[in-house]
Amino acid sequence: DWTAEHIVEELIADVQEKVGSGKVLLGISGGVDSSTLALLLARAVGEQLTAVFIDHGLLRLGEREQVEQALRPLGVNLVVVDASEEFLGALDGVSDPEQKRKIIGREFIRAFEREARKYGPFEFLAQGTLYPDVIESAGGEGAANIKSHHNVGGLPEDLAFKLVEPFRTLFKDEVREIARLLGLPDHIRLRHPFPGPGLAIRILGAITREKIDILQRVDDIFISGLREYDLYNQTAQALAVLTPIQSVGVMGDERTYSYTVALRAVTSADFMTAEWAHLPYDFLSTISSRIVNHVHEINRVVYDITSKPPATIEWE
Numbered sequence: 001d002w003t004a005e006h007i008v009e010e011l012i013a014d015v016q017e018k019v020g021s022g023k024v025l026l027g028i029s030g031g032v033d034s035s036t037l038a039l040l041l042a043r044a045v046g047e048q049l050t051a052v053f054i055d056h057g058l059l060r061l062g063e064r065e066q067v068e069q070a071l072r073p074l075g076v077n078l079v080v081v082d083a084s085e086e087f088l089g090a091l092d093g094v095s096d097p098e099q100k101r102k103i104i105g106r107e108f109i110r111a112f113e114r115e116a117r118k119y120g121p122f123e124f125l126a127q128g129t130l131y132p133d134v135i136e137s138a139g140g141e142g143a144a145n146i147k148s149h150h151n152v153g154g155l156p157e158d159l160a161f162k163l164v165e166p167f168r169t170l171f172k173d174e175v176r177e178i179a180r181l182l183g184l185p186d187h188i189r190l191r192h193p194f195p196g197p198g199l200a201i202r203i204l205g206a207i208t209r210e211k212i213d214i215l216q217r218v219d220d221i222f223i224s225g226l227r228e229y230d231l232y233n234q235t236a237q238a239l240a241v242l243t244p245i246q247s248v249g250v251m252g253d254e255r256t257y258s259y260t261v262a263l264r265a266v267t268s269a270d271f272m273t274a275e276w277a278h279l280p281y282d283f284l285s286t287i288s289s290r291i292v293n294h295v296h297e298i299n300r301v302v303y304d305i306t307s308k309p310p311a312t313i314e315w316e
C-alpha cells in the first residue's frame, strides 16, 4: 500500500528531526497504539528509545510474553517491570470501582517515574495519542469520561518531558495499517481494546490473587474460543467478569457452592454505544462446558444480553 508506506516514511523523518540525538521514553500498554509506536520509534531512533511495560499483575494470560515476543525481535529496547506486588498490595481489600482506578493510576505513575529515573534522563516522552483522543480531550468531560480513565497521568515537574505524538492526526484504522507494515503480529494488531486497569475492573468487589487466576483462565477459554470459531473479529470487544455471587451446583455426588462468571461480547462502532453480540447458541454452549470443566472454581456461566446504554461495556 503506497499511501501507508509513504506515511510511515514521513512519520519516521518527522520523529528523527524532532528528537535528534535525545533519549525517548515510551510506556507500553500491550495495545495496538503503543506497540505500533514502539516499532515506529525503534525504526526512527533505535537505541535512543526505552519502552517500559509495567505489568500490574492484572493482565490476561500470556499477555506480557506476547508483547515481549512481538517487540523485542523487531528491535525495540523493551524494559519489562513486574510491579504486581505493589499494585495488588495497594488494591488489597478495595472494592469500589473508582477507587480501584485511582489506585492503579497512582501506582502506575509511581512505577513509571521510578523507571524513568533509572534509565534516564529522557528528553522526550512518546505517546500514542490518536486524533479522536485529541478531539475528546478538547471536548472536556463528556459522556465518554463518565468513568475516570487514568491511562496517562500527570507526571512531576522534574520529569518535564517534551511530548512526541506521531499519531496525533491518525485514526485507529490507519494505525492498524501502519502496524501491518511495521510487522506487528495480527493477534496484537487486531486486538480488542483492553482497559488500563485490566482485570481489576472485571473482578467485582475486592481483588485477590486467586480471583485473578480464576478470571485469567476463564478469559483465555472465552477469547481463544472466539478466535477458534472465527467470531473474534466479528465482535468489537469480549470479556469475562468474575462476580462475587456464589450459588449451589452439583459435581458428581457432591454439592458445590462456587462462583458465577459472566461472559460479555459486544458489537460497536465507537464504544460510546454498543449492542450485545448475538453469538451462536452452539458456541456459547461449547464455551460454557469448557469453562465449568476446566475451571473448577466456577459452577455457573451466564451471558450478558444488555446493550449500552443503559449498561456500560465493563461491569465496573
Ligand code: XMP
Binding pocket: 101, 147, 148, 149, 150, 151, 193, 194, 195, 196, 197, 237, 271, 308, 311, 312, 313, 314, 315, 316
Ligand atoms: P464502558 O465500560 O464505559 O467502556 O462502556 C467503554 C470502553 O472503554 C474501556 N474502559 C477503559 N479503558 N481505562 C481504560 O483504559 C478505564 O478505566 C476504562 N474503563 C472502561 C472499555 O474497556 C471499553 O472499551
